[in-house]
Amino acid sequence: MKAVLCKAFGPAENLALEDVPTPEPKKNEILLSVHAAGVNFPDTLIIEGKYQFKPPFPFSPGGEASGVVAAAGEKVSHLKVGDRVMALTGWGSFAEQIAVASYNVLPIPEAMDFITAAAFSMTYGTSMHALKQRANLQAGETLLVLGASGGVGLAAVEIGKAMGARVIAAASSAEKLDVAKNAGADELINYSETNLKDELKRLTNGNGVDVIYDPVGGDLFDQAVRAIAWNGRLLVVGFASGRIPELPVNLALLKGASVIGVFWGSFAQRQPQDNAANFQQLFKWYSEGKLKPLVSKIYPLEQAGEAIDSLGQRKAVGKVVVKVR
Numbered sequence: 091m092k093a094v095l096c097k098a099f100g101p102a103e104n105l106a107l108e109d110v111p112t113p114e115p116k117k118n119e120i121l122l123s124v125h126a127a128g129v130n131f132p133d134t135l136i137i138e139g140k141y142q143f144k145p146p147f148p149f150s151p152g153g154e155a156s157g158v159v160a161a162a163g164e165k166v167s168h169l170k171v172g173d174r175v176m177a178l179t180g181w182g183s184f185a186e187q188i189a190v191a192s193y194n195v196l197p198i199p200e201a202m203d204f205i206t207a208a209a210f211s212m213t214y215g216t217s218m219h220a221l222k223q224r225a226n227l228q229a230g231e232t233l234l235v236l237g238a239s240g241g242v243g244l245a246a247v248e249i250g251k252a253m254g255a256r257v258i259a260a261a262s263s264a265e266k267l268d269v270a271k272n273a274g275a276d277e278l279i280n281y282s283e284t285n286l287k288d289e290l291k292r293l294t295n296g297n298g299v300d301v302i303y304d305p306v307g308g309d310l311f312d313q314a315v316r317a318i319a320w321n322g323r324l325l326v327v328g329f330a331s332g333r334i335p336e337l338p339v340n341l342a343l344l345k346g347a348s349v350i351g352v353f354w355g356s357f358a359q360r361q362p363q364d365n366a367a368n369f370q371q372l373f374k375w376y377s378e379g380k381l382k383p384l385v386s387k388i389y390p391l392e393q394a395g396e397a398i399d400s401l402g403q404r405k406a407v408g409k410v411v412v413k414v415r
Contacts, residue, residue, distance in 0.1 A: 227255055
């Protein structure tokens with residue numbers, strides 16, 4: 091089978107498409123024939139040795155995939171050969187086949203195609219976990235989404251609206267904000283043209299924001315935390331800006347606020363039943379038309395490096411997907 095390989099840490103242009111042996115699934119694994127694989131920010135980090143996991147060389151990037159079960163280990167009971175599924179893989183999805191632990195695999199709705207499924211699990215899973223389990227977002231609260239045109243950002247906008255929140259979307263251009271508006275955002279902030287903190291104060295009549303969803307970090311974190319409401323919750327999702335911010339903890343004290351880490355991959359492994367319940371709700375919203383994953387570009391497997399690079403340079407809107415077969 092063919093796979094995109096990382097043989098040494100470095101830029102995406104160094105990735106190579108090669109023939110490798112087909113993996114053998116263990117007793118608790120399934121063998122997935124990959125149809126499509128989602129591209130996510132961790133892919134830009136893992137190939138350069140900057141992610142919290144460092145797989146042994148050579149490895150394939152790609153943290154999520156969709157496809158068909160080709161084989162199932164003897165201890166796998168809820169999946170069978172031929173099932174259409176999505177899988178959280180961590181890495182390895184930029185390949186024609188991959189062995190995946192069965193608890194990280196979910197059947198996909200009949201109406202969902204493979205491209206959509208490949209764009210769904212990590213962004214919607216992350217944002218659902220963040221807003222439900224971590225923030226306990228309530229109807230009527232105000233939610234700020236930073237980086238609102240990206241994969242997790244758009245998912246957070248849609249989920250926030252489905253949960254009954256007033257959603258403020260923040261992004262760096264009018265074009266990106268149009269995407270967030272189409273996803274249901276109530277208010278828009280272009281932080282390349284205005285001061286984020288001042289605009290948030292204006293939009294909330296000085297009260298601040300109940301929940302801040304931050305996959306960006308850096309200067310935007312510094313501004314947003316100064317506009318958090320009493321009993322507000324700031325969700326630390328990632329650091330796409332490249333700078334991990336430092337929090338003056340007196341701000342948390344003065345606002346009675348919480349700074350909360352979001353690590354969906356670990357949650358999915360530690361609390362698989364809660365994760366499965368999240369996805370049942372997400373699939374219901376999808377069937378009702380409340381969630382509409384935006385795939386802005388599809389790359390063939392041999393161009394997976396270009397797909398990762400487009401995300402690393404923050405050129406992508408919504409999701410980028412690699413079509414494997």
